[in-house]
Structures are given as C-alpha cells and as structure tokens.
Amino acid sequence: MKVLVYIDQREGKIKSIAWEALTLAHTMAGSSAQVAAVLVGDAVGGSAGEIAGWGADAVFVADHASLKNFNVMSYAKAVGSAVDTFKPDLIIAGATPMGRELLPRLVARFSAGILTDVTSLKASGDKLSATKPMYSGKCIGNMEMKKGKLNIVSIRPNVFAAKKCGEGSASVQSIAADGFADERLKTVEIRKGKSERPDLTEASVIVSGGRSVGSADNFKIIFECADAIGATVGASRAAVDAGYATHDMQVGQTGKTVNPNLYIACGISGAIQHMAGMRSSKVIVAINTDPEAPIFTIADYGIVADLFEAVPKLTEEFKKMMG
C-alpha cells in the first residue's frame, strides 16, 4: 500500500503529530519504499532530511513565499499535486486544525473515502478498519473503509506511537508552487496566541477547574498548579458559562476533546458532556468535596477535599518534585 503523510508544521516547526503519522504510515505500508511525505510552507525545504529519518522514502516539498501561512485553498492544491504524482492508496494526517480543514477538500477532489480523528487503523483483507470516538468519546465506532480507492484518514494526536525508522535518506521532489494562491481566500494575518503553552488538544498535562473555583480570580490557583508541571489549563463548561474561564479552555462535548498523559480535575463534578471530552486521558486525578461526584468513577487517583485547600498543597508537592 502506498501511503502519503501530510506533515503538519507551523512557522517551519514540525509538529509531533507528523512523526506519529509517519510511524503509522510505515506500519500500514510495510516498507519505506511505499511511504512519502508532503511538506508545504515557506523556506521549509531544510526539514526534508529530518523527515527522511522517520521512514519516508520520498519527500514532496512545496516551498513558496505564498505558502508561508496556512491557507486551505493553496495548501489543498499543493498536497493535491503530490497526490497526482505519488498516487497513494492512503493519506494520513493529524486531526489538527490544519489537517481537519485540509483533508475533506482532498476527499472531494479525488473521490476518496474519509475518516476523521481515528484512534486505531489497520488493513484487513479488502478493508481498512479503524476505531473512531463519537459523541465526544461516549462511544467508539468500529469503522470500515473499502480498499481499492484513495482513502484519507486523520489520526487523533497523542494516541499513536512515534518511532524513528528508515534509512534517513529520501528523494526530495519539489512541487512547482507558483499560482497556487486563490484570490477568493486570502490570509490577512496570523495573530499569535497569548499563551506559550501547548493547545489543550496537544497538551500532555492538563489542570482543569470547574464551577466551584468560584471566580476568574480564583482560577489563579489552577494556573499556579499548571505552572508547576508545565501544564495547559482547562475548564468545565459550567466554569466557562459562568465567565471564570474562556471558551478556548473548555473541555467537553461543546469544547475540546483532550487526550493528555495526565488530567487533573479540580472542583469538577463530572457532567456527562465533560467526561466525554477527557475520559481517554491516560491518568486522571480528581479533587472534589463530594465523594459521590461522578468524576471519581473514572479517576485513577482521587482526593475528597476542598480544592482551595488541596490544590495549593499539590502545587507545593509538584514544585518539590520538579526541583
């Protein structure tokens, strides 16, 4: 099977999801001769060698000033050009804001099949089988795609292992990228986020606060705990609706679905829609005054205590450990 991997990069920095996608591609393809990567951006060509070290035999590079910032119209044309040349059976990308925006356009362009945000993928007979969380993870769909046509899959970040393989050399093929810009959609600017921390969907550690945090000011103790371990701060819908936290911090069914190694829920009782968004976290810690709170049913470790007492103490413990 020939597999093409879309390399997710921002400002020339390749995201770890790209290595996860390449490792999976290698497993699906069986040998590196069948794996290619496509990299789109401005002055990104220097990364081709790095990509080769992850098992890609060929790297298609669309390197052009007009591709500096992500733009779905021009990026879809660039990736489409790699598809035309390489003729893959399968395209893998991350289920990131970029991958999710881009892949469905390729589906329509190449009459492909698509699955978004899968958590496992394997070939069996004339099918590809995948698992995909639905209803924000309240249930898992066991999905099947027919082989024999192009299939396009985006993978959930932080689920698939990333393992270096391959020879470390790849043929670099440049894609002629003039004329990809589309007058109808122009990227005016990219405004930087205020936060230096990873996004919730990419974070490996998250500390979240619920309504019992009580105010936006009080969220300070959640931020302090997060600072101690380099975590990203999340919030329940109740905390967001009450104005204690912003919507981009919301974890749950109408917020973000997260998948960190460690999730610390402070004063969150565990509404169905919240737990749907974070239950696949590898280790869950719950701090709540109510021992009957549903969050304790999915917690690996729980502390029945007032968050205002427990969280600052936990922050101190973390600081000691991190030295």
Place this chain on the structure above:
Amino acid sequence: MKILVLLKETPDTETKIKISGDKMSFDETGYKYIISPYDEYAIEEALKLKDKDAGTEVVVCTFGPETAKERMIKALAMGADRGILVSNKGCERADSVAVAKLLAAVIKAENPDLVFGGKQAIDKDDSQTISMTAEFLDWPHINVATKFTLEGKRALVERSVEGGQVEVYDVALPFILGADKTINSPRYASLPGIMKAKKKPLDIKSPSDFGHAPDTMMANSTVTAASFDYPPAKPPGKIFKGEDVAVMVGKVAKLLRDEAKVI
C-alpha cells in the same frame, strides 16, 4: 441577500448513549433531540445579517429523519424564513461524502450568497462536511470561525486554531462558514416567533429531488460503521478521603511520580 444555513438534529449533550444489543445501532429510547449546538451559532449569525437588512432571506436546511421537523420549526421560530428538510429515508447510513455531495446539490439549487453551518455536529464529531461540501461546489470555506464581518462582496473572517492563534481571512462570496461557539450568543425564540413559525414554509424533500437517489447514495458510500462499543471501562481508582488534606495530597503526588510515572 440569501443565506442558507445547514443544521443537523443530534441527541442533547447530556444524553447517555445506549448501544443496542447487537452493537449495530443505538437504543434511542428516552433521547432528547436538539439542533446540534454549533449549528445554532450558524442560525444566529445569519439572523444577525437579517436584523441589519430585512430584505435578507434566511433558509434553513437539514438532511435527516422527518422528526427533525421539530428542529426546523425551532430555527423558523428563531427567525429563519423557510425550511428545507431533505429526508434521509432509505439512506440513513449514507457516508459523509455522499451527504456532502447531496448538500452541494441543494446549495446549487438554492443558489445562496452565503452558506453557514456549525463547525461540527456533536454526534459523529467529524468536522468535515463544511470543507467537503465547499470543495464539491468549488467555493472557498472557513471552518471554526469565531468572527464574521461582511464587507460588500467579501468578508473578513477569523478562525481560531491551536494555542489560541487566530487566522484572519479576507474571503470572497459565495463561501461556506463553519461557526464556532464564540462567534455569537444565539437568541431564544420569542412567543410571536413560535406562533409565526407554524405558518412558515417547510418543504419536505427527497434526495432524488436534487438528483441523488437514496439507493445511489448508499451504493456510493464506502465508509461504514460495522459496530459500536462503549469506551473501555476503567478499573476503580485509588480514592483518598477523611485524612488530613496534606497527607492525601502527598500520597497522590507520590503515586503520580512512582506508580503512574507521569510527573
């Protein structure tokens, strides 16, 4: 100006999903249905344009079961002018590509200046209909939009991406916008609005009316759900209570370092 809003009926966010005995479908007894929350932001964004210019026509459209009529009436009660319900009878399990093709055909037939939808439906969480439908139409699209400002034949749209970054686009009409939560606060239907909604036109159509026969949609679908499972159950955790808080916190911190090895 004419705006078409795509919406989908989904179970309420508080719904406990029940998988049927054969694992092939869901036991929907007791489900409460809603307009998928992000689609309500799309309706509101269209109605805001209508507030500014009463000549604006807002058409809501759904592909789904005929029970979704209730959701359409809610959208009409909020202020939309008319509705098109394309029945999914005979193609309930059509894949998302077949559905996007159908939606593109409906959009072509209606010929609106703008199409709004939610960034994703909260059942399958795919977040792919907006972009796929746009490509079938050869229109631009912007999904996960957090701000929309119309400027003549173009619009300025902000899209929120990872790490709190915001991409700002200048986009030509017609295009499809997928709304995120922060774009607005949807209005409630007023009592007069609810009364009026009952008299507003609501057409029930078949996919065949748009050149996509249900059996063809099924035949062209190559992605299927073979079965459903609940997420794996977790073994009970170590829950500490009744001890001194400092002691409990100390124990958990040590477990995180030595047992779970995540610190």
